Amino acid sequence: MVPIAVKVYKGGVVKLPASVRREAGIEEGDVLLVSVKDGRVILTPKKAVDPLNRFSSELGGIDEDEVFEQGLRAARAVNWRPE
Known part of the structure; x- marks a missing residue:
């Protein structure tokens, strides 16, 4: 997938485009684990781990x-x- 730019809104809210959610299998209500590695923010669906x-x-x-x-x-x- 080609990188897609997203904006960080007030309170740190980031909206993931539908195409990203579909490809990652992320659905409304899913919990994402957030980590930072080498300056990159990594979101991993908890169900994946x-x-x-x-x-x-x-x-x-x-x-x-x-x-x-x-x-x-x-x-x-x-x-x-x-x-």
Whole structure:
């Protein structure tokens, strides 16, 4: 993709063009991780780095938090302790 100029508005608001959002798979309400490397601002959709979110559609709507809690309860039931 060819670089596109965007403006920083009051309060640090930056509007991402629709073409950028589409190409990056960014949707309204998504959380972006912001980092700076070598003077460049990098925006990464959190779902791109969260392995549970990455596969959630393949899991058929499984509630990952509930699965985690069930695992904790099972570990506690057998009195498991990490080494």
